[in-house]
Amino acid sequence: xxxxxxxxxxxxxxxxxxxxxxxxxxxxxxxxxxxxxxxxxxxxxxxxxxxxxxxxxxxxxxxxxxxxxxxxxxxxxxxxxxxxxxxxxxxxxxxxxxxxxxxxxxxxxxxxxxxxxxxxxxxxxxxxxxxxxxxxxxxxxxxxxxxxxxxxxxxxxxxxxxxxxxxxxxxxxxxxxxxxxxxxxxxxxxxxxxxxxxxxxxxxxxxxxxxxxxxxxxxxxxxxxxxxxxxxxxxxxxxxxxxxxxxxxxxxxxxxxxxxxxxxxxxxxxxxxxxxxxxxxxxxxxxxxxxxxxxxxxxxxxxxxxxxxxxxxxx
Amino acid sequence: xxxxxxxxxxxxxxxxxxxxxxxxxxxxxxxxxxxxxxxxxxxxxxxxxxxxxxxxxxxxxxxxxxxxxxxxxxxxxxxxxxxxxxxxxxxxxxxxxxxxxxxxxxxxxxxxxxxxxxxxxxxxxxxxxxxxxxxxxxxxxxxxxxxxxxxxxxxxxxxxxxxxxxxxxxxxxxxxxxxxxxxxxxxxxxxxxxxxxxxxxxxxxxxxxxxxxxxxxxxxxxxxxxxxxxxxxxxxxxxxxxxxxxxxxxxxxxxxxxxxxxxxxxxxxxxxxxxxxxxxxxxxxxxxxxxxxxxxxxxxxxxxxxxxxxxxxxxxxxxxxxxxxxxxxxxxxxxxxxxxxxxxxxxxxxxxxxxxxxxxxxxxxxxxxxxxxxxxxxxxxxxxxxxxxxxxxxxxxxxxxxxxxxxxxxxxxxxxxxxxxxxxxx
Numbered sequence: 001x002x003x004x005x006x007x008x009x010x011x012x013x014x015x016x017x018x019x020x021x022x023x024x025x026x027x028x029x030x031x032x033x034x035x036x037x038x039x040x041x042x043x044x045x046x047x048x049x050x051x052x053x054x055x056x057x058x059x060x061x062x063x064x065x066x067x068x069x070x071x072x073x074x075x076x077x078x079x080x081x082x083x084x085x086x087x088x089x090x091x092x093x094x095x096x097x098x099x100x101x102x103x104x105x106x107x108x109x110x111x112x113x114x115x116x117x118x119x120x121x122x123x124x125x126x127x128x129x130x131x132x133x134x135x136x137x138x139x140x141x142x143x144x145x146x147x148x149x150x151x152x153x154x155x156x157x158x159x160x161x162x163x164x165x166x167x168x169x170x171x172x173x174x175x176x177x178x179x180x181x182x183x184x185x186x187x188x189x190x191x192x193x194x195x196x197x198x199x200x201x202x203x204x205x206x207x208x209x210x211x212x213x214x215x216x217x218x219x220x221x222x223x224x225x226x227x228x229x230x231x232x233x234x235x236x237x238x239x240x241x242x243x244x245x246x247x248x249x250x251x252x253x254x255x256x257x258x259x260x261x262x263x264x265x266x267x268x269x270x271x272x273x274x275x276x277x278x279x280x281x282x283x284x285x286x287x288x289x290x291x292x293x294x295x296x297x298x299x300x301x302x303x304x305x306x307x308x309x310x311x312x313x314x315x
Numbered sequence: 316x317x318x319x320x321x322x323x324x325x326x327x328x329x330x331x332x333x334x335x336x337x338x339x340x341x342x343x344x345x346x347x348x349x350x351x352x353x354x355x356x357x358x359x360x361x362x363x364x365x366x367x368x369x370x371x372x373x374x375x376x377x378x379x380x381x382x383x384x385x386x387x388x389x390x391x392x393x394x395x396x397x398x399x400x401x402x403x404x405x406x407x408x409x410x411x412x413x414x415x416x417x418x419x420x421x422x423x424x425x426x427x428x429x430x431x432x433x434x435x436x437x438x439x440x441x442x443x444x445x446x447x448x449x450x451x452x453x454x455x456x457x458x459x460x461x462x463x464x465x466x467x468x469x470x471x472x473x474x475x476x477x478x479x480x481x482x483x484x485x486x487x488x489x490x491x492x493x494x495x496x497x498x499x500x501x502x503x504x505x506x507x508x509x510x511x512x513x514x515x516x517x518x519x520x521x522x523x524x525x526x527x528x529x530x531x532x533x534x535x536x537x538x539x540x541x542x543x544x545x546x547x548x549x550x551x552x553x554x555x556x557x558x559x560x561x562x563x564x565x566x567x568x569x570x571x572x573x574x575x576x577x578x579x580x581x582x583x584x585x586x587x588x589x590x591x592x593x594x595x596x597x598x599x600x601x602x603x604x605x606x607x608x609x610x611x612x613x614x615x616x617x618x619x620x621x622x623x624x625x626x627x628x629x630x631x632x633x634x635x636x637x638x639x640x641x642x643x644x645x646x647x648x649x650x651x652x653x654x655x656x657x658x659x660x661x662x663x664x665x666x667x668x669x670x671x672x673x674x675x676x677x678x679x680x681x682x683x684x685x686x687x688x689x690x691x692x693x694x695x696x697x698x699x700x701x702x703x704x705x706x707x708x709x710x711x712x713x714x715x716x717x718x719x720x721x722x723x724x725x726x727x728x729x730x731x732x733x734x735x736x737x738x739x740x741x
Binding site: 003004006007010011014112115116118123124125126128129141217218219220222223224225227229230260261264265267268273274276277279280281283284 | 362366369370373380398399404406407411413414417418420431432434438444503504505528
């Protein structure tokens with residue numbers, strides 16, 4: 001029982017990090033209609049910034065300043081915001097598929113930079129000894145993970161609440177207006193470019209935050225954490241959960257990551273090790289099949305977007 | 316009071332009899348303190364870019380578990396092997412490792428290959444949960460720098476062995492002005508780092524270092540850059556599929572035909588991919604197995620069980636990783652992480668009785684362990700002796716391509732390797 005509890009705590013922490021990632025993407029795609037295919041890139045910037053600032057010094061690396069954990073988190077968010085601003089300004093006029101291609105390329109570029117900028121990121125060897133906050137207060141890994149779980153729940157609750165507030169505000173309504181009909185919105189005097197940029201930067205900042213929190217939890221970061229498959233996973237989480245709905249985004253993160261983990265367990269239990277390679281291939285098929293089935297039966301996602309009707313409607 | 320289960324008199328007698336027989340059969344002190352079966356975990360990239368080579372590695376692990384069980388298991392209990400796929404993605408690998416350790420309660424596990432996955436596993440699971448992990452194939456030298464609190468071992472010599480041996484052979488052939496093209500992963504960068512130092516120490520000069528990313532359709536840019544420095548020879552560090560593309564480009568641009576390769580190119584796929592007539596006198600290095608009956612026994616057993624030869628990266632080291640785990644778990648006084656960790660080094664004690672590969676040898680080892688006698692394990696790669704960091708050193712061999720065939724040119728035995736290491740590192 002203890003073992004299962006310990007695993008579930010760990011699993012929950014990872015899911016909560018993915019929740020923040022998905023909510024960031026939800027803001028960009030679900031509410032503003034920005035097709036950001038470079039999720040892994042902003043996740044990486046947040047993760048690496050935090051790692052470089054807080055990890056213990058190492059003779060081979062120029063970074064690793066050993067700064068306090070909170071400094072790392074805030075800096076991760078700031079640097080990711082700046083990067084998103086730069087990327088946003090460059091891609092501001094792109095729509096739909098073109099934005100997707102551009103951001104996909106940028107995401108890969110960022111991953112390759114992290115792989116090659118060895119003196120700062122450690123290249124393929126990664127950065128290790130990333131400190132966990134308040135680790136000295138807790139004995140043993142289970143108690144620490146429990147604390148981290150509670151901490152993550154608080155952070156996710158804060159992010160959720162903040163997003164809900166901002167999205168039900170006039171700013172949020174403009175985002176939806178831009179998503180639905182950009183020309184109509186601009187004819188009403190709203191500047192779509194400016195709002196899209198704001199949404200892009202805010203969403204990417206959340207992704208950077210998620211990166212920093214993940215890297216703290218695992219204690220190790222390498223370029224292989226940020227391959228394009230991650231972008232695909234986050235997109236799947238958002239679409240399956242329901243884009244345009246923050247609770248849907250969180251549910252999607254839980255469900256999709258749960259499918260990934262559970263399929264692995266199922267295969268290891270039903271397939272003998274001698275056929276492990278085939279079993280693993282079946283796991284990948286199972287994941288794809290489950291995603292397709294979920295979308296066939298619930299095309300708007302598990303929790304679709306709530307239809308919002310203006311208060312100001314006059315009958 | 317009415318019993319919920321009706322036990323007939325005959326049923327009760329049968330149960331008592333069964334119980335008595337079980338106690339009589341179980342080895343006295345061992346089975347009572349351990350829950351059977353003993354679970355051992357494995358994490359490998361069964362899908363993903365490494366899948367082609369991992370199939371044989373997984374088969375090797377399975378063979379080892381079979382031998383262990385035929386030879387008596389761990390502390391009198393059979394061993395159950397639970398193998399999980401990490402899909403080459405760190406988050407999936409860490410999740411699998413955490414599940415194996417926490418829920419399946421494996422006492423030790425083997426894995427994995429990609430250092431991007433091994434790194435977080437060490438950091439998030441192995442060290443905090445204090446479970447021994449032995450990797451067959453993760454060569455990033457940084458992992459044995461103490462971060463795992465001594466719980467991480469590997470049965471594969473780091474690329475230091477290969478790099479130093481390559482530098483020695485390159486120097487012997489008088490190739491001083493070299494260009495290097497290397498794959499941009501932990502394996503490539505590690506090997507280059509060791510190679511650089513050795514090459515300079517042995518009197519050579521590296522004119523260009525060009526990194527390449529795998530799975531690209533063309534390497535013209537990389538080759539052009541390497542040739543721009545006008546080298547007299549090339550060192551190529553990478554994997555066969557892309558190496559074929561690179562060498563063809565190199566040759567078609569008129570690059571010199573003096574080429575040194577690393578162990579992954581020791582396959583006919585490479586020779587035939589480029590064309591046998593073009594690769595004459597190319598040479599490379601590999602980790603060698605100290606020849607002996609234990610290596611042959613493993614090769615034969617593998618061939619017999621899986622109907623395919625045992626050549627390939629990681630096959631021998633994986634077998635040894637599992638055998639070392641099983642032996643250590645038998646030597647350890649109990650199956651807790653710290654005890655197993657301490658016992659791993661006693662798998663090869665100076666002055667111990669040599670034990671080799673295969674179920675009969677494993678049985679012999681268990682009897683020696685029960686009698687309190689030290690053992691010296693000679694595995695599918697040779698003698699397995701862990702240094703203070705959890706690494707093994709090993710002999711190397713030089714292979715070359717002659718007449719379209721890959722032949723072994725010479726071996727550099729363990730003592731020569733150690734002498735070479737001292738010479739380079741002094």
